[in-house]
């Protein structure tokens with residue numbers, strides 16, 4: 001076979017033929033797949049990671065940053081197009097803003113706020129009669145949360161009186177509160193609202209071979225210094241430990257044995273259209289909250305006409321995201337917003353409230369107000385007058401954001417669109433997503449608290465994002481939920497498919513409920529827990 005044929009038409013000469021033998025085949029190289037691959041390769045397993053997207057060169061990150069900062073905001077991660085096609089209905093779901101397909105997954109683009117779920121998140125049904133319980137509790141995940149914080153390099157402080165119990169310190173010191181946090185502080189104190197630090201997966205000092213934060217403020221979507229954690233770190237560590245990473249290898253379907261008891265191979269396609277078959281003893285599906293479900297549905301067979309691992313009918317159902325709630329306005333003094341660009345304070349004070357039961361965490365934003373470049377481009381004036389306008393609006397805004405929990409609903413779901421195909425000829429995912437009246441009520445409550453704080457601060461609230469204008473936080477959860485009952489869930493407490501014991505699923509698709517904390521620390525903790533249990537039998 002020529003080098004061109006080996007590299008699947010990419011033109012980089014890299015071998016994209018299957019490995020002759022693999023103990024474990026991991027699908028996807030986001031944080032879930034990369035952490036699992038690293039842990040398993042470290043334990044001596046022969047690991048192959050198949051990643052649909054390209055590998056981005058770290059040396060180009062400054063150019064990508066420049067491309068992003070310039071007016072018009074280029075997309076540095078090639079999100080969208082036929083490869084990432086999808087359809088939606090209901091409220092509409094902007095999937096291509098919500099994920100990145102490439103080595104490192106969505107952490108290439110993410111913000112990097114990383115909190116542990118609260119104890120109540122694992123027990124919503126028993127405590128409050130809503131949602132469903134997880135088959136594991138906080139104590140089961142607690143040591144893995146600590147390991148995940150070390151892996152990602154979390155900067156944080158033990159100043160959050162509402163956080164679940166922890167004994168071990170964060171690996172890195174917290175970032176100091178931003179200037180606008182210091183404006184919020186007296187208002188919050190007068191109202192009896194506790195502010196505390198945000199655990200951030202970005203280096204407050206050099207850590208794990210990566211630089212400390214330089215304060216560029218372009219974290220989402222680009223950190224050119226490497227201070228913000230991306231799963232590329234664990235892809236590199238996995239490679240060092242002996243894992244093989246095959247990029248541009250989009251898995252088309254998983255194939256089971258004749259008896260339908262185990263997965264035998266992952267069939268992947270390279271850009272030249274060649275399909276190849278990667279056999280392995282065990283499989284870890286880590287393709288993200290939408291693609292995990294889609295791949296199982298695409299893997300339907302005669303024996304499993306409704307899709308693989310789907311005897312419950314739950315694959316694709318219970319799709320959830322966190323809802324954004326926010327409000328802001330202008331102050332009569334400099335707020336220094338938009339200078340750094342990541343949040344340093346939030347409050348979890350209302351998270352465990354029962355009226356409403358939906359969890360909510362409120363954020364003190366550090367990037368409020370219009371960008372001067374965009375404002376200048378849209379202005380109707382020139383010269384001195386424009387300059388005055390820019391000076392009056394730049395660095396004088398202040399805002400609060402927040403995440404609100406969405407409870408699982410079987411009608412919110414990912415299915416295969418029968419009419420639209422991707423670049424490989426596969427049906428694209430179709431996302432049906434709507435909000436219940438409960439969720440709307442929780443959003444209104446979040447807005448109420450945000451307004452009270454802003455008004456106490458002396459801000460004339462100029463905008464509010466509540467139930468009508470809300471959008472997702474880009475955390476796709478629930479579509480391959482975990483549970484003890486194979487009739488109602490897809491994977492068990494060890495993230496093992498009830499129907500096919502050599503298939504594990506990792507990522508937020510296994511969350512039975514989503515809480516209101518950003519999900520990736522929990523994704524990482526679960527991936528480490530799954531890999532540890534698999535490593536025992538390597």
Ligand SMILES: Cc1cc2nc3c(=O)[nH]c(=O)nc-3n(C[C@H](O)[C@H](O)[C@H](O)COP(=O)(O)OP(=O)(O)OC[C@H]3O[C@@H](n4cnc5c(N)ncnc54)[C@H](O)[C@@H]3O)c2cc1C
Pocket residue numbers: 027028029030031032033050051052053097098099100101102103104105106107109110111112113114220249250251252286287288289291295473474475506507508518519520521523
């Ligand atoms: C703008 C933005 C901001 C965010 N901010 C935060 C935040 O502050 N905190 C937080 O906790 N989370 C945040 N997130 C979410 C976070 O990025 C995700 O939770 C996390 O990356 C999910 O990890 P994962 O490994 O499960 O999936 P992903 O990171 O999505 O990785 C999945 C990988 O699988 C690959 N793949 C998909 N299909 C296939 C296939 N068929 N074959 C082979 N490979 C495939 C994809 O290309 C991708 O690389 C943010 C996300 C976005 C988009």
Ligand code: SF4
Pocket residue numbers: 202212213214215216217218219220222223224225226227228340341342
């Ligand atoms: S502020 Fe820090 S983490 Fe964000 S882009 Fe700049 S260096 Fe990276």
